[in-house]
Amino acid sequence: MPAIFFLLWRSGRYTVAQFPAHRTPVTPSPPFNLEPAPMMENQPESQPDSRLSNHEEYIWMQQQSPDSSLSELRAWKLGDKVELSRLLQALQTLTQHYPELDARYRFRDDGELVKTYAASTSPRVDLRQAHTTSDMARQLVEWQEVHWDLERVPPFKAAIIHCNEDVILALAAHKILAESWCVSRILQTVSGLYLDEPLASARHVLPAERVPALPSSVAPIQWSRNASGHAIQSLQTPLVPLGRARYLALKYKVSLSTHEIPLAPIASEGVDITTLRVIIATHFARFIAETGQHETIGLSLITPGGTHRLTLRPGDGDVLAHRTIMETIKGHASSISEPDDALPWIEINLTGGLTSPDGIIDQELLIPTREAHTDFMLAIMPDHGSSIDLVLTTGQAVSSHAGVFLLDRFLCRLASGEPSVSGLDTQPATSAEDTREDVADRLDIAMIILEEFRTTLGAPEMQQDDDFFDFGGHSLLATRIIGRLLDSHGLEVNFNDFFDAPSAEALAARISVTRADCSPSPSPPQTVASSKAPLALAQTSLWKAYAAHDFGTIFNLPFGLEFLDAVDESLFEQAFRDVLKRHAGLRTLFYQQDGRTWQQAISISELADYRWFWTSRESQGITLQDEASHRFDLASELPLRVRFLRDSKTGNQVLSLLVHHMAIDEWSLNTVIDDLRHAYLARSSGSEPLWTRPAPPFHDFAHQQHTAGVDPGHLQYWKDRLAGANSQLQLFSGDKPEETETASLAADWIEQPLTQEISNRLYAIARHHNVSLFNVIYTAIALTLHSIGQSRDIVIGTSASGRTDPTFYETVGYFTTMVAHRISVTPEMPIARLLDNIQHQIGESMAYADVPIDLIQQALGMAEGDGLPFEAYVQIHAKNALNGSLATADGETIRYRQIDPDKSESMFDLQFEIMEDNIEGENHLRLVITYNADRYHKEQAEKLGATIRKTLSFFAEHELLNAPVSEVTL
Structure with missing residues (x-):
């Protein structure tokens, strides 16, 4: 049986949606108007104005409260044999026979509130798609939350939703109809019209004494x-x-x-x-x-x-x-x-x-x-x-x-026939702070959390009611603390709770205790790791991409630092050698044997056999670009190069730090810099650094993950979320690249700095809505992509830490996975709701983020040449450690600032990097956009960046974000 297609109104145009082939084919029907109902002033009146009943006036007054929800919403799965064209025709016929369902309520010039029966016969029918049952439910809740302007739209609306293989009919009726209509009666009438049954009488007004209003404030149960x-x-x-x-x-x-x-x-x-x-x-x-x-x-x-x-x-x-x-x-x-x-x-x-x-x-x-x-x-x-x-x-x-x-x-x-419960205590439940007899009480739990805050943030002065984010906390550190609380104390914290309750005292009230003893658990026995290990899951995924690009420079991570004060290069080399000793992943070789790829850490005694450090005297005539283009041979050289240069104009020392992605991720970079600062301080006093926390070798993690394999439930989560998603963006006319055998990696980049005023407002918005700064800017980027490309279904990639075991939070290596989030945006959606949905989706997905992207692609049936399941990639470099200073034992401060790399290659069509730089105690935000040079030209990238900046400016001016998406004028 052939599949069935019908038109969906999406993003300002009709698109074709396919229904499962087992449904009865849709027979041709007269044209059905899916446009929004015209404005009242453009609608000829078919009946004279009529006065409102007491009930209608009462509901009208209630509607003036912005928090009121005065609509009844119900939804049904349609039968397999339903003919959609007949159903649409029945919905259209409904308002022809019952004009009160198409009424408008307005004030006349004389100030009287009246009801007008419009001549329009176009009901509010939304045709939608939902990817999952959860997505459908969220869409319907948002649909119900949209403000119902009875002067402009009728008091009844309908939606037909295609969700997987099911078709859903949703009906919503405003309470102003309650004297004569409810959703049940509307459904029965539509069903009758669908079956060509005789119509019931037009109005069945209930006696006034039979519709007493619900008590506005009854006693609670x-x-x-x-x-x-x-x-x-x-x-x-x-x-x-x-x-x-x-x-x-x-x-x-x-x-x-x-x-x-x-x-x-x-x-x-x-x-x-x-x-x-x-x-x-x-x-x-x-x-x-x-x-x-x-x-x-x-x-x-x-x-x-x-x-x-x-x-x-x-x-x-x-x-x-x-x-x-x-x-x-x-x-x-x-x-x-x-x-x-x-x-x-x-x-x-x-x-x-x-x-x-x-x-x-x-x-x-x-x-x-x-x-x-x-x-x-x-x-x-x-x-x-x-x-x-x-x-x-x-x-x-x-x-x-x-x-x-x-x-x-x-x-x-x-x-x-007998009571099954003899009675419950009707007194308010005893709060958690009064009952924790079998475990540490709430105060003790708050102290445990506070100690983790103090240690992680390096803030011994923090108190229980201090805000985690006010002391420099961010989402990556929150993830680290969550893991430590669970692993060391049996205290389970939901990621989103960190933003809802960011103090130790508030977070303690949301803790789930997974074991009776909250005291620190004993440290796991130290494993004697083999120097040889298979690749971890994320590394395997990265190696496939590395091989596909001919083992070139695509995964070089070039970092540049300009020192504003003189740095002792010999001391710096000693400190960096301490970091290499601590982190075996930075002194690891990668090679292929018997059809498999292996990694092997060289011993500390072998470090002298490998060249990895060059002083500025040894670097005459060499530039940052020269270093960035170095092609690693990972089987014979270490996956990093540390070289000092001299700026020919200022004479300042410049550090080139080139690391291959197989050995490091963005989380690890901050760890390397933090450990380097600690080691430099120690070496400046003539001593070796002492480490307060162990850093187990990455090889242990690789062995552990290789043995465990992929969680099939986690893989299924991503398959369910992304099945049927359209990964392609169409932002500008003619921006689609020509088909080639291999995708071009040529890239260019622009930077969009944000004013300090806007930056401060964005931090305030994040705090007000209990979300992260990343979520706020991510939402602005998603909204911009929707506005420019008019797409309601956008897939955006981002990175997840991949550290599934808290034991390895201090370890340097490539843990990070790429994940894809499917974002639904509609014009009528409040921006705050979009922000909430994105925060929820990202927070929910973190528990499943250990699955590499290539396995997700395979599960979705994508071929290797199909590319990634997204074209836009967003990531944040929170508390960017590449802007800061080194300290010496005699109190000297050596300042350094990041030099942005001149990117010429990228795997992504669009990459948005949120740079959070802390310079001399003040946070500064900027947005770096890297774009595929064969897909977009510079003017388009600049337009995209300027539009995002306008969106962020709109956010800064409307902190509550109550406006619908359509009001963001770009």
Whole structure:
């Protein structure tokens, strides 16, 4: 069967999307307008203005609050035989027959708020793609969060989402429609139109007394609330990003056979579905009341005939409670209770079912939602045959884990007819600082964290309430501390928590204790590593690329330093030799034997046999460019060259430090410079350096990783994230290179410095949003690529430390892996939400970042010649150690500044390097953009850099980042 294609509106144009071939082919249909609804002033009115009802006025006023969420959102998986063209036609026909779904609400010139029925028949239908279920859920939450301007857009909208092999229908209705429409009724009507069934009457206005407003501030069901105030992530709530569960309502579903529902003593056999629903409602109301030991509980019943409110006392028994509920929904109750704000309230939905066997729905999806909910709402819906679906929705304030627990306990009560929980403590949960009897208390944990902060940052003056980032902390150091806390103390910290709670005191409250004894664990026994080892996983990936480029200079890492003060070159050589002794990876040879590549560290006694250091007197006529172009023979020479030069203009000493990437990564570079400074200080006093922390040889790590192999679960994570992604960028007209057998490596670069004012504002934005500086600038780059190329799905590469074992945090070597993140950007998305999504995705992916990029490419079915799964690469050089100073024992300071290399080759089409330079105690930011010279010309690169700078300036002016992406004028 041929595959099916349909048009997706993406990035300002139609693109073709493919559906699985097993779906029923779409038959031709009349043209369907997917453009946004025109502005009100351009729409002819088909009906005169009408005044608003009390309900509509009330909702209109509520909408003026920026924090309100006044829309109902639900989503369903469509059946395999659904014809999409017919479904789109049904959605179009809906607003033709029911104009109130296409209404606008506006103020007339005389100041009266009125409702206008527009002549437009174009509903708001978004056609989208989602890569994973989690991506789909995030898109829908963001879709619901978009401000609903009722003066410009109708109070109803729909979306059709292609997610893997499934097609999802999402419907959202504004609460202003609640008198006559809800999402369930819209779905039923669309299904009827799809099946060409007779239309129901246009309006079913519920009696005013049957729609009492939900209490604005009912008493909380305290024992169910999130007592700690933290969003706790679990596999049960995979769709909710960490931190977001605090303001999303969650849903939990279970299916029951009608035979599992106890009938006696309430009813006999042969009861109708209404009676079964009331039986379940009775049990649930009493279950919640008994669990929380509530003497009285408020019950809000949502029925096809309206909403009813009553109160129940658990002591009255099941029979009386059942009779009260039944008489209420049949309209026989003597009175309907007024909402009592002093009572805890629950809602029970007794309206229609979820599925439609002859219609369009396969099953409803349990997506999180921003819609305001009371603490508990139970929907009781008959399925086909002899089963009933129960869907429990927990409100935003309820613990994200309460739903599963309570639904399980309720099923036990339903099966037995007896309470399964004798009562829970209704007092607020005791805080963590009061209960840590089996492990060190919270204060002790805070002190453990503080000591790690002080040691890592070299800041013995830090206190428990001091901010990690105020003392020079950054994401790489945070990763190091996380590993040490887990490895040495059994204390587990989530990476994102470092930004949400950056002090030792605050972070202690978020710790997970993985073992009872928090005291330092004994040091692992020192391994006697063989000098010969296989390549580590990341090295293997790099070696393949190195061989593919004819073992040339593509992986040379040239660094240049200009010394502003005189440096003793002999002393410098001694200090660097100390660094080589400490780090075996820097004195390693690489060779091939029996079809495999090996690495072998030479002994310290053999160092004299290899030339690796040259003084300035030995370097007459040699330039930094000469050194940078040196072609290493890694089988016979060390993977580094240290050479002093003289600047012909200033006479200053210049250091050329050339290292091959097989021996070092960006994390290791800072370690080398830090150790060099320590060794230079020691040598200036005539002594050898003493190292406070061991640096196990990289060969140990290579042996360890080679034995363990690749985690298949980690590889699957990347396969799921990147399957179907488009790695190519189309930023400028005609920027696509001509097809050649080998990709060109020719590159050029530009620099975009940022003013100190903008730099300071970016640091403030990162602190305000509890993210890293890297995330802020990464977001600006992603937004710029979206704005220039109009792509909503962007794959961006970056680097991860690759240090999966804290034992090797002081080790120099090539650990780093390249990872790819798939970024979704839409014009209506708030910038703050994009920033949050990027922070979440990067933080989440770190646990899986040990998989080399070439294995990910293979898993995705990419051939070796296909290139990387991304064209843009972003990395940060945090606290760049190449700007600083050496110190001597007599108090002398020898300042040095980085000289940027003149890059002429690059593996990436676009590489964005964020340089964070600390010069004399002040941080300075600049952006270096390296671009493929055959793909882009300098004017395009400069335009790209200027646009990123404009984006960052916009960020600096709008710290809250509440504006949608579309408002960033570039």
